[in-house]
Amino acid sequence: MEISVSSPRQPQQKRSRERVERILSAAKELIARGGSDVMKMGELAEKAAVPIGSLYQFFPDKAAVVRTLAERYNEEGRACIREAIEPVRDEAAFAGAFNGLIDTYYGLFLAEPVMRDIWSGTQADKALQDIDLADARENGAIVAAALRYIQPQADPEELFNRAMLVMYLGTSTMRLAISVERQRGDAMVETYKRLALRELLASS
Structure with a gap:
């Protein structure tokens, strides 16, 4: 597993915080199912029901999700x-x-x-x-x-x-x-x- 040092953006608004929580919850489910190595950002966005652009706004890459x-x-x-x-x-x-x-x-x-x-x-x-x-x-x-x-x-x-x-x-x-x-x-x-x-x- 290769993790870079990209940092996630800290959400300020309630809606944004809720979206981040959905992303992290979905990531946990995907990692539990198949591991972080095979988790894809597109798959994560779909699982969390967020646009892929929004996902990248909060987490620039998979590494940032795992580190969070x-x-x-x-x-x-x-x-x-x-x-x-x-x-x-x-x-x-x-x-x-x-x-x-x-x-x-x-x-x-x-x-x-x-x-x-x-x-x-x-x-x-x-x-x-x-x-x-x-x-x-x-x-x-x-x-x-x-x-x-x-x-x-x-x-x-x-x-x-x-x-x-x-x-x-x-x-x-x-x-x-x-x-x-x-x-x-x-x-x-x-x-x-x-x-x-x-x-x-x-x-x-």
């Missing part, structure tokens, strides 16, 4: 991380919240073919790599902020580095886990949780 979906999934994931991690103030609560969060995230990867399709091409695509890296940085900051309550004497920069690495590896683990048979994938996720907590909760 990727960014939305990241935003949803970040909201889940904040909800689970920000309130914790001790190790036991952190461990429980983190494990529950990873289980939820893994479940999303298993249930959502669009997520699998988007992130399967990340390592081969620079634009999605940049999105992935930015997402790990923001998620790492959320986790590091919670860790500062648990390890107040730790160096904040070290906490952030550990948290960012763990969150980045978490996404990589999910990609690997869904690419193998389910039993092995489940075991990989459990291993990741143990390794991640060991690192995150290690004393400086």
Whole structure:
């Protein structure tokens, strides 16, 4: 999957926003059915019931559609991380919240073919790599902020580095886990949780 760096236009009017939502919803259906590689812009316009010219006004190419979906999934994931991690103030609560969060995230990867399709091409695509890296940085900051309550004497920069690495590896683990048979994938996720907590909760 080859993704360029073209940017979608941000709609201002309600009618335009609704049209963008229809386009993205249609794109999810088409990607779930056959993958983003075979999705065509004409097919997408027809599915979304919008003129092809309008489609290109909002999304200059297929890459922009895929990237917008990727960014939305990241935003949803970040909201889940904040909800689970920000309130914790001790190790036991952190461990429980983190494990529950990873289980939820893994479940999303298993249930959502669009997520699998988007992130399967990340390592081969620079634009999605940049999105992935930015997402790990923001998620790492959320986790590091919670860790500062648990390890107040730790160096904040070290906490952030550990948290960012763990969150980045978490996404990589999910990609690997869904690419193998389910039993092995489940075991990989459990291993990741143990390794991640060991690192995150290690004393400086």
